[in-house]
Amino acid sequence: MSEHEPDSSEAGGSGGRSEPLDESPVARSRVLLERIRTEPGPHAVAVVIAVALGLLFSWLHWFGLVVGGALVSVLAPNLRRGVVGAVAFGAVVLVAFAFALGSSTWIVIEMTPVVYLVVASAFGLPVLGSLLRGLL
Amino acid sequence: MLAGALAAGIGGLTLSGARELLEQFAPLSGRAWNAADRTRPESVESPYGEATLRVDDDGVPHVEAEDERAAYFAVGYAQAFDRLFQLDLQRRVMRGQLSEIVGEATLEDDEFHARMDFVGAAEATWELAAETPAGPLVEAYADGVNAAIEREPLPLEFELLGFEPREWTPVDSMLMEKQISWDLTGNFGELRRALVADRLGDDLAGALYPERMDHDVPILRDEVDADRLEGENDDDSSDGNEATDETAGSVDSTGSVGRELTGWLSRFESPTGVGSNSWVVSGEHTDSGRPIVAYDPHLTLMTPPLWYEQRVETPETSVRGATFPGVPFVIAGANESGTWSFTNVGADVLDCYRYDIDDDGERYRYDGEWREFETEERELAVANGENRTITLRKTVHGPVLEREEQTVGVAWTGHTATRTTEAIYEFGRSDGLEALLSATRKFDLPTQNLVYADADGRTLYYATGKLPVRTIDGDAVAGNQIFDGSAGEGEWEGFTPFGESSWDGFVPFEEKPHAIDPDVLATANQRVVDDPEHYVGVAYASPYRGARIYDRLDKAVASGELTDLEFHRDLQRDARDGRAEQLVPELLETLDDRDVSDRLEEAGRTLDDWDRRMVRESAGALVFARWMDQFRRLTVEPQFGDNDLDDSYYPGDWAIATLGDESDLYADRSRAETMIAALEEALDEIDDEGWTVYGDWNTTGPIEHPFGVEAPFLDYDERPLDGSRATVNNYRVASAVGSSWRMVVEPGGDATAILPGGNSGDYFSDHYADQLERWIENDQKPMAVDTDPDDTDTTVEFTEGSS
Numbered sequence: 058m059s060e061h062e063p064d065s066s067e068a069g070g071s072g073g074r075s076e077p078l079d080e081s082p083v084a085r086s087r088v089l090l091e092r093i094r095t096e097p098g099p100h101a102v103a104v105v106i107a108v109a110l111g112l113l114f115s116w117l118h119w120f121g122l123v124v125g126g127a128l129v130s131v132l133a134p135n136l137r138r139g140v141v142g143a144v145a146f147g148a149v150v151l152v153a154f155a156f157a158l159g160s161s162t163w164i165v166i167e168m169t170p171v172v173y174l175v176v177a178s179a180f181g182l183p184v185l186g187s188l189l190r191g192l193l
Numbered sequence: 194m195l196a197g198a199l200a201a202g203i204g205g206l207t208l209s210g211a212r213e214l215l216e217q218f219a220p221l222s223g224r225a226w227n228a229a230d231r232t233r234p235e236s237v238e239s240p241y242g243e244a245t246l247r248v249d250d251d252g253v254p255h256v257e258a259e260d261e262r263a264a265y266f267a268v269g270y271a272q273a274f275d276r277l278f279q280l281d282l283q284r285r286v287m288r289g290q291l292s293e294i295v296g297e298a299t300l301e302d303d304e305f306h307a308r309m310d311f312v313g314a315a316e317a318t319w320e321l322a323a324e325t326p327a328g329p330l331v332e333a334y335a336d337g338v339n340a341a342i343e344r345e346p347l348p349l350e351f352e353l354l355g356f357e358p359r360e361w362t363p364v365d366s367m368l369m370e371k372q373i374s375w376d377l378t379g380n381f382g383e384l385r386r387a388l389v390a391d392r393l394g395d396d397l398a399g400a401l402y403p404e405r406m407d408h409d410v411p412i413l414r415d416e417v418d419a420d421r422l423e424g425e426n427d428d429d430s431s432d433g434n435e436a437t438d439e440t441a442g443s444v445d446s447t448g449s450v451g452r453e454l455t456g457w458l459s460r461f462e463s464p465t466g467v468g469s470n471s472w473v474v475s476g477e478h479t480d481s482g483r484p485i486v487a488y489d490p491h492l493t494l495m496t497p498p499l500w501y502e503q504r505v506e507t508p509e510t511s512v513r514g515a516t517f518p519g520v521p522f523v524i525a526g527a528n529e530s531g532t533w534s535f536t537n538v539g540a541d542v543l544d545c546y547r548y549d550i551d552d553d554g555e556r557y558r559y560d561g562e563w564r565e566f567e568t569e570e571r572e573l574a575v576a577n578g579e580n581r582t583i584t585l586r587k588t589v590h591g592p593v594l595e596r597e598e599q600t601v602g603v604a605w606t607g608h609t610a611t612r613t614t615e616a617i618y619e620f621g622r623s624d625g626l627e628a629l630l631s632a633t634r635k636f637d638l639p640t641q642n643l644v645y646a647d648a649d650g651r652t653l654y655y656a657t658g659k660l661p662v663r664t665i666d667g668d669a670v671a672g673n674q675i676f677d678g679s680a681g682e683g684e685w686e687g688f689t690p691f692g693e694s695s696w697d698g699f700v701p702f703e704e705k706p707h708a709i710d711p712d713v714l715a716t717a718n719q720r721v722v723d724d725p726e727h728y729v730g731v732a733y734a735s736p737y738r739g740a741r742i743y744d745r746l747d748k749a750v751a752s753g754e755l756t757d758l759e760f761h762r763d764l765q766r767d768a769r770d771g772r773a774e775q776l777v778p779e780l781l782e783t784l785d786d787r788d789v790s791d792r793l794e795e796a797g798r799t800l801d802d803w804d805r806r807m808v809r810e811s812a813g814a815l816v817f818a819r820w821m822d823q824f825r826r827l828t829v830e831p832q833f834g835d836n837d838l839d840d841s842y843y844p845g846d847w848a849i850a851t852l853g854d855e856s857d858l859y860a861d862r863s864r865a866e867t868m869i870a871a872l873e874e875a876l877d878e879i880d881d882e883g884w885t886v887y888g889d890w891n892t893t894g895p896i897e898h899p900f901g902v903e904a905p906f907l908d909y910d911e912r913p914l915d916g917s918r919a920t921v922n923n924y925r926v927a928s929a930v931g932s933s934w935r936m937v938v939e940p941g942g943d944a945t946a947i948l949p950g951g952n953s954g955d956y957f958s959d960h961y962a963d964q965l966e967r968w969i970e971n972d973q974k975p976m977a978v979d980t981d982p983d984d985t986d987t988t989v990e991f992t993e994g995s996s
Contacts, residue, residue, distance in 0.1 A: 076957060099487060101866055107958050111346045115219075115220070115221045116221045116224050118224060119215040119216065119219035119222050120207075121219075121222065121233040122219065123203065127940075132298070150220050150221060151220060153220075154220040154221050154226075156220065157226070157230075158226065158230070159230065161230065161440065164229075164956070164957055165229065167906065167908040169905070169906060171218050171225075171904075171906060174214060174215075174218050175218055175219070175220050175223075176219075178220065178222045182206075182219075185199065185202045185203070185206075188198055188199040188202075189199065192196055193200075
């Protein structure tokens with residue numbers, strides 16, 4: 058569903074000058090996204106940035122976990138890989154969380170049933186966000 | 194479809210209850226985690242100058258300062274860091290502000306506390322205390338608490354409940370004194386007894402709630418060899434207040450006030466089983482030649498513990514021991530000179546008054562005229578609900594409590610300005626028995642058995658607190674009755690509710706029960722003395738613990754054994770149950786006399802082989818404990834149930850154990866048949882529950898955090914326990930009451946102590962539960978008063994500056 062070409066009727070410039078289809082901003086973004094999704098080098102850089110942004114947003118608000126999952130998954134070549142990427146992002150979140158807690162980590166692990174919510178949200182919210190990959 | 198799933202998922206999370214949970218607990222952003230990395234700062238500015246706070250490896254704060262105010266600022270900071278939620282929760286309870294955070298579920302609690310106007314009493318007390326040397330220290334303490342509120346992350350409970358504490362005030366510290374005093378002396382026993390007498394008759398009520406239990410081990414037993422203070426009234430017959438005259442007037446002539454009011458009020462009385470052990474032996478019976486005091490107060494066990502351990506060293510003194518969070522000064526503890534401890538007397542310091550009230554309910558009759566009730570509107574805030582406004586009413590005696598047109602006025606010694614804060618402060622600075630006695634004169638509230646010993650070898654017992662003298666037509670009478678307030682019966686001369694009292698008509702200090710330099714003396718809430726000079730009360734504990742302590746101390750003295758600290762810690766661990774010694778032979782005889790099933794025979798053999806010790810690995814202790822409860826229930830339930838009296842009215846074990854077969858309660862089923870039936874029921878229960886030993890039932894499970902139901906991780910881990918409600922090693926699994934602090938002190942020598950849990954109330958602290966296992970074994974840690982902490986975990990420097 059994400060494989061169709063952009064609609065050429067949207068590509069008109071403000072001065073009435075026609076631009077080639079493959080030079081429109083959307084088209085350029087598509088090309089860039091495809092490149093990031095398929096070329097290992099750019100893909101790795103983009104994933105690192107996405108994870109960093111996701112962690113930052115997750116630090117500020119729980120919705121950041123959804124956003125983080127979405128960012129990581131959008132970079133994946135397909136939806137399935139996107140979901141896997143979101144799960145991996147959840148794991149990174151838990152590692153960062155454990156690092157932030159320091160010596161309190163073991164105490165939090167004993168906080169049942171709260172710890173179940175922590176783990177479930179760490180994986181579940183990014184996976185929810187990763188559904189975006191199916192739309193883009 | 195994916196778009197729909199995404200939208201539904203996000204919408205569901207943001208609009209449902211899940212959002213609140215995620216805001217609390219989502220990894221990284223959840224506000225609960227703000228509390229996970231609370232650490233003390235390296236330095237704090239204090240307006241009172243320099244002080245050092247060192248926290249040792251057991252989480253005990255050691256505060257040192259040249260100036261007392263600087264020291265108590267640091268104490269406030271330390272207590273708030275460790276126990277801020279507890280401080281706030283306790284004052285909310287006493288102020289009637291619990292519903293503001295909890296909701297409607299606690300509205301009745303708030304109504305009771307508001308109607309009793311504990312705040313008014315605390316304000317009157319602060320007005321008096323502010324002018325004493327302790328006043329500026331209480332203010333410095335409050336400033337220390339507020340500094341911690343301002344600059345430290347809040348503990349987890351605040352994050353979970355989503356509120357912030359208000360400023361701490363000296364009145365709040367006075368409220369803590371009122372709270373513990375209420376927990377120890379708030380007793381509506383006369384209402385309960387009157388209701389039982391009304392329903393079951395005076396004879397049965399008298400048998401089940403005896404004014405005097407038949408035993409011979411009062412605290413001041415004949416064997417106690419001690420001196421007395423010289424008083425103005427050493428001639429026993431001079432004031433007409435002999436016990437015989439006073440108790441003669443104890444017949445209830447006014448009837449009960451009704452079940453609704455009595456039942457409602459019983460919810461707010463002292464928790465069942467509140468009591469304590471303390472004893473002292475003189476240096477003649479110790480291997481060091483110095484006296485030893487052992488102490489364990491049996492109060493509500495909770496998470497975190499009720500008590501907080503601290504040490505404060507200033508040029509004047511070094512004092513260490515336990516206090517209640519919110520109270521600046523060590524309450525029970527030791528300094529370089531002496532050690533002091535308190536157990537509950539069971540004195541009657543609360544009276545109830547009935548009135549003639551006019552048809553409109555606006556006025557009450559008093560002193561030959563109609564008087565308006567003193568009224569005040571009070572709004573009770575309710576979280577997620579409508580606030581409620583109530584009208585407080587007071588008479589000349591004190592607050593008025595009402596339920597379904599049943600009304601009593603209440604006089605309680607805590608409802609006036611009291612000097613206990615000053616007394617406790619002076620205890621910490623005392624340098625010997627004379628100084629301590631001087632401070633004890635100011636110990637107005639609550640009525641406690643003070644047990645003291647010092648490095649000079651002196652020992653002391655004194656009943657603290659003000660004891661009212663009541664009169665009817667000029668004759669002294671006992672207080673365990675409902676008085677006719679309109680007729681001016683049973684009034685307390687010199688008592689001004691919510692003001693400053695002269696105490697003129699109360700029992701003079703010299704005439705209260707006491708013993709100077711006793712050789713061996715034990716208090717376990719049993720009757721203070723067989724024939725008191727003045728009426729003291731009737732709410733004494735059964736004598737099982739007192740008898741056992743005296744028995745073991747007597748044996749040691751008789752054998753010439755010189756005791757050490759470990760001897761006394763071992764005595765604190767004693768789990769032999771006096772009820773079993775009374776009742777198991779009778780039960781076994783009953784089984785022998787009958788042709789019973791194999792199951793009952795086997796239970797009989799288990800009990801026969803049992804050593805009467807309530808220890809966790811014992812099968813016999815399990816059978817006995819469950820049988821005892823069933824026997825008590827089956828004995829009283831038929832008649833109590835018929836008369837609409839629930840288990841809160843059941844009599845104590847001593848009354849059941851000593852009840853004869855001729856009692857009306859055994860009219861339909863003999864005592865022997867009741868014993869057999871109780872054993873059947875107990876064995877059924879044990880089988881159904883799958884218990885095999887005592888520790889399967891007797892556990893730390895009931896020791897809960899106030900929000901343990903909502904957040905069970907806040908509770909301590911469940912562990913099997915020794916002890917019963919009748920053993921020296923005291924634990925009531927039904928109400929989570931037990932040894933809330935244990936200490937053994939040789940003044941001028943070694944001292945040890947332990948808490949049931951940990952010194953910190955911070956769930957993420959290493960000291961949240963680090964003493965629990967040692968408490969279970971009574972493996973006490975050092976409680977040195979005159980040295981620096983061996984191992985310092987954290988140091989905070991308080992520096993001059995505006996905090």
